[in-house]
Amino acid sequence: DVPHRDLLPVSAASAGRRMPVGLRRPPLRIVVTGGAGFVGSHLVDKLLARGDSVIVIDNFFTGRKENVVHHFHNPRFELIRHDVVEPILLEVDQIYHLACPASPVHYKYNPIKTIKTNVMGTLNMLGLAKRIGARFLLTSTSEIYGDPLEHPQKETYWGNVNPIVHLGRVCLACLPTVSEVIVTLCLLHGQVRKSSHFQLRIARIFNTYGPRMCIDDGRVVSNFVAQALRRQPLTVYGDGKQTRSFQYVSDLVDGLVALMESEHIGPFNLGNPGEFTMLELAEVVKETIDSTAAIEFKPNTADDPHMRKPDITKAKELLNWEPKISLREGLPRMVTNFRQRILDAQS
Ligand code: NAD
Numbered sequence: 154d155v156p157h158r159d160l161l162p163v164s165a166a167s168a169g170r171r172m173p174v175g176l177r178r179p180p181l182r183i184v185v186t187g188g189a190g191f192v193g194s195h196l197v198d199k200l201l202a203r204g205d206s207v208i209v210i211d212n213f214f215t216g217r218k219e220n221v222v223h224h225f226h227n228p229r230f231e232l233i234r235h236d237v238v239e240p241i242l243l244e245v246d247q248i249y250h251l252a253c254p255a256s257p258v259h260y261k262y263n264p265i266k267t268i269k270t271n272v273m274g275t276l277n278m279l280g281l282a283k284r285i286g287a288r289f290l291l292t293s294t295s296e297i298y299g300d301p302l303e304h305p306q307k308e309t310y311w312g313n314v315n316p317i318v319h320l321g322r323v324c325l326a327c328l329p330t331v332s333e334v335i336v337t338l339c340l341l342h343g344q345v346r347k348s349s350h351f352q353l354r355i356a357r358i359f360n361t362y363g364p365r366m367c368i369d370d371g372r373v374v375s376n377f378v379a380q381a382l383r384r385q386p387l388t389v390y391g392d393g394k395q396t397r398s399f400q401y402v403s404d405l406v407d408g409l410v411a412l413m414e415s416e417h418i419g420p421f422n423l424g425n426p427g428e429f430t431m432l433e434l435a436e437v438v439k440e441t442i443d444s445t446a447a448i449e450f451k452p453n454t455a456d457d458p459h460m461r462k463p464d465i466t467k468a469k470e471l472l473n474w475e476p477k478i479s480l481r482e483g484l485p486r487m488v489t490n491f492r493q494r495i496l497d498a499q500s
């Protein structure tokens with residue numbers, strides 16, 4: 154899956170670098186903002202494993218050093234504690250921009266900070282990409298589709314989002330949508346010079362799960378798995394008939410890399426089309442961890458989307474990407490990681 158040099162505009166950053174053994178092109182220098190977080194740290198693993206150099210920028214709001222500590226000995230890895238709300242200057246070829254709280258617990262903790270991270274953080278990293286002529290990949294979200302009236306959701310769907318400003322899920326979670334618009338507008342308005350190597354990529358990520366997720370971040374897969382392991386009832390919000398599509402993290406990382414190295418801006422849906430109600434998810438978690446686990450119904454939050462399922466035809470055709478890992482295959486891998494972390498926290 155190593156891209157040919159011809160596919161990647163080589164900036165000053167990579168010019169003149171020596172090829173490491175096994176790599177058919179000079180190694181790229183790649184920034185991953187939010188690289189100490191859940192998705193970012195898996196992406197870092199993949200980029201380093203194929204021979205590139207990675208700089209992680211993270212303020213450790215939800216990220217953890219433990220997620221990347223296994224790379225500390227690697228001379229091709231650097232970790233910078235930095236808040237993307239502040240500008241930074243680096244010479245790199247590619248920027249994967251993931252820095253943003255992703256779970257309701259965290260993005261509601263300090264809404265103003267979340268807004269700053271989304272808007273100012275994205276503008277800062279976009280400005281850097283523009284200045285140094287790097288490829289810039291924005292991780293947007295399926296929240297852009299709101300409570301969808303089209304099912305499954307194609308990239309062309311405009312969404313059904315409650316525009317009223319409140320501190321509930323929709324407005325804060327939709328901030329990546331704002332970032333998506335900012336980035337696209339910058340491109341369209343010619344603020345990004347056509348002559349530069351700057352290139353844009355936009356991914357719309359659907360619910361992703363796997364090892365290294367924050368254990369108590371309030372998202373449904375992490376909640377159910379942690380609850381079953383702690384022998385607590387699984388909390389189903391509402392009637393549990395709302396649906397989501399759950400993607401294993403390695404599939405997402407493959408999709409992000411395929412998108413970065415493609416010739417397409419996007420946006421691309423990156424998600425697993427397998428669709429489950431929350432009650433069905435609870436059953437899979439029970440099968441995997443504890444068949445005796447109880448279910449407790451709790452009131453649902455306002456504006457909770459009734460269904461979500463990506464149409465991934467575009468990614469299949471243009472990126473030659475589709476997810477490989479089903480929920481029943483992926484969940485046990487996450488459980489192993491969560492079991493160990495919960496045990497470690499108790500000891
Ligand atoms: P995460 O919370 O595990 O990772 C986010 C990382 O960004 C953390 O390491 C955090 O410390 C860092 N960060 C937050 N604010 C920062 C700031 N101001 N400066 C520097 N670093 C900062 O979340 P994740 O699940 O890995 O999500 C990664 C990206 O993917 C996010 O942009 C998220 O919106 C997007 N996304 C994720 C999902 C999902 O299901 N996981 C779905 C849709 C979109």
Ligand code: UDP
Binds near residue numbers: 360374391393453454
């Ligand atoms: N949910 C649930 N129990 C929980 C946490 C969430 O039933 O303990 C539901 C939530 O109401 C939503 C779905 O699970 O309908 C997915 O929620 P999550 O926050 O994981 O993702 P998102 O809503 O952002 O897709």
